[in-house]
Amino acid sequence: MLMLSYAPSIKQLGVAMKPAEPTPQRGPTVGRGSRMRAAVLAATITELTETGYAALTVDAVAQRAGVHKTTIYRNWKTSDGLVADALAHHFATDIPIPDTGAVKNDLRALARALVATMTTSAGRALLTTALSDTARTPRLAEIKRALFEDRFRRAEPVVCRAVERGELPTDTDPGELLKALVAPIYFRLVFTGEPVDETTADRAVDVALAAAHAHALSAP
Amino acid sequence: MLMLSYAPSIKQLGVAMKPAEPTPQRGPTVGRGSRMRAAVLAATITELTETGYAALTVDAVAQRAGVHKTTIYRNWKTSDGLVADALAHHFATDIPIPDTGAVKNDLRALARALVATMTTSAGRALLTTALSDTARTPRLAEIKRALFEDRFRRAEPVVCRAVERGELPTDTDPGELLKALVAPIYFRLVFTGEPVDETTADRAVDVALAAAHAHALSAP
DNA sequence: GCCGCATTGCAACCAAGAGTTGCAATATGC
DNA sequence: GCATATTGCAACTCTTGGTTGCAATGCGGC
16 A cells, blocks of 8 residues: 655665654663664654554654664564554653633643644544554553643642632533533544634633533532 | 345445346346345344454355355455445434424434444444544445434434524524534443443433533534 | 673564455446 | 447555564674
8 A cells, every 4th residue: 555665865864853862761771772772753643643543654763764674573572563653752741831810821721732732744644543443452542641641630720729719610620621622622623624723722721611600610 | 034125325335246137127126136136234233243344254244144155255345345335234323303493302313223223233333343444444444434424414404493582592503412422422332342221322312402402512 | 801691683574454456246217 | 229428347556564494693692
């Protein structure tokens, strides 16, 4: 399905992707292994954004990374594991939790940050990959959970503080409100394909706050 | 096995298929061709629900349908076309548009109908298939559009009638309200995997109505 | 500087699925 | 019953996923 014509300059392109900054958690092994790792993960992300998850080829990733196919198979058990590893590595940055003193500002910051990350090419690749077939690939399902659900949990204090300040009804469920906040954004990204920008984020905030004030977001 | 009937809307979707009627002037021929067709489409749905779209093989569909692989390749141009055809047939039933005289009841009927169709095994198969890789398979993208967006357009009169009755603010945008209605349902189905039932549907109605009354769903 | 060892490159494999083709068998509509 | 279109069947090619044995090379320790 994927035609791969041999390009002699691929090795030059692959190395220029990401500076070898492997963040070795264990000290001594800063050998070629980690350089290979960084190159392969970067190449995987690039391949995901360009050809998509369904058409991803291990050979293409290997050539883009300037590495042989066998090396990838020896360092990652499956191609799903490779993709999951690359996505987790690329999206490992923690979302900053705002605390401006006003719910509306805090939620706007959260929603806009979400829109910002998901409208990048890597963000779209993450969406299509995480939603592709997680039922059969536990590793991807785990990544999905980590990248979507766990971010909720970190954002819940924003809602709790608002309730304590009296800005929101006491029966407001933090998880419900956050889901009501991001659901329309994800829906547009995944289903309708409408353009999503800061206006979309701000409108989502208004909808979620209106629902909370109407006591429609109490604990289920 | 499910019995499938012909749906005239398929041809509007542009799904690649060979017309089963060699003599169109004399009505549909109920020869072996259409029996084969029905069996193959039903087998495709079953395979989708059991093994998923990514792992779908034409051979498996053929064996399940009691048909040879060649027959499928001769009647459908690509496997994507087969899947698109099967999904379009299976979900060709128009959602009934309620008109009870009260918005809340109408929206509840819509939301509950959506939940009912999407919580079946075929509904889940539709979701995972439509979200798998629509960027590279135009036919699946078209099916997605037809099955998600177009249902909105048919449901818009529900909102328009409510505005005319004075139940909703005059600045309410029908599309925005319907998107706010279904987004949390799809979000739970696709992302969080929470159990989705009629309670979820009713809560989505409350959220959407609260947002509309707060003028948060005006035209964008 | 040199050496041992782990890692990588390489080519050759195997397995499986997509898709095609020529021909025989068969059911359908007349 | 017969002509014709449709299906079954087997064999084939091509691509991709994934593995293996062996040679080559880079790394860290001395």
